[in-house]
Amino acid sequence: xxxxxxxxxxxxxxxxxxxxxxxxxxxxxxxxxxxxxxxxxxxxxxxxxxxxxxxxxxxxxxxxxxxxxxxxxxxxxxxxxxxxxxxxxxxxxxxxxxxxxxxxxx
Amino acid sequence: xxxxxxxxxxxxxxxxxxxxxxxxxxxxxxxxxxxxxxxxxxxxxxxxxxxxxxxxxxxxxxxxxxxxxxxxxxxxxxxxxxxxxxxxxxxxxxxxxxxxxxxxxxxxxxxxxxxxxxxxxxxx
Numbered sequence: 570x571x572x573x574x575x576x577x578x579x580x581x582x583x584x585x586x587x588x589x590x591x592x593x594x595x596x597x598x599x600x601x602x603x604x605x606x607x608x609x610x611x612x613x614x615x616x617x618x619x620x621x622x623x624x625x626x627x628x629x630x631x632x633x634x635x636x637x638x639x640x641x642x643x644x645x646x647x648x649x650x651x652x653x654x655x656x657x658x659x660x661x662x663x664x665x666x667x668x669x670x671x672x673x674x675x
Numbered sequence: 676x677x678x679x680x681x682x683x684x685x686x687x688x689x690x691x692x693x694x695x696x697x698x699x700x701x702x703x704x705x706x707x708x709x710x711x712x713x714x715x716x717x718x719x720x721x722x723x724x725x726x727x728x729x730x731x732x733x734x735x736x737x738x739x740x741x742x743x744x745x746x747x748x749x750x751x752x753x754x755x756x757x758x759x760x761x762x763x764x765x766x767x768x769x770x771x772x773x774x775x776x777x778x779x780x781x782x783x784x785x786x787x788x789x790x791x792x793x794x795x796x797x798x799x
Contacts, residue, residue, distance in 0.1 A: 570737065603785050603786070605720075605786070607720075612770060612789035612790065612791055612792060613720065613770075613786070613789055614789070615775070615785065615786060615787045618775065618785045618787075619785070624787070656719065656720055658720075658786070660782060660783055660784045660785065662782075663734055663782035664722050664734060664735075664736050664737070664782065665722045665725075665782060665784050666722065667719060667720040667721065667722070668719075669719050670719045670720075
């Protein structure tokens, strides 16, 4: 299995701040990397797929970049509704695997 | 409206069996691979199993391989997960999840549509 790591595990930022989360794969996964947002008590929601493609309807303040083993997820201007846990997920290897999550607080 | 509704979760004894179901609506079910993803209490996400659009190929996470079986009925727009030899560590919220890409391999997954989950508790 391809092990995924995320950093930080949690962060606290202010409204309007730029927030960056990194995700690292144990071995290269090309651009086969997705990002999800999970709010408390809710199912996860797809935000970014194939490393940098914004899912339909997702605000443009969310973005993703990277390829191979190192990926970055960015919220350009943090909003109160962005409080959530964010997960990366690779699908280059079988089985698909998730990172442990990054909890974002204000 | 695209929707996935899970059912079947309950409290079950260790070693017991359980069958989860997922009813799909609002899209061409037989064009899409489907998956089960679980989340233990206070824990992260774990892919449990996936099946391709026509049911020919399926895969399992290492922790459930040999104990769980995924299946689908395209005529009824339904997905199932048969869970045998349940353990305490299988306690989780089980989500039914669609693969965004039509007719993709079961492991080529972008999880775009999620149900609300059904809770499985394994306890004596």
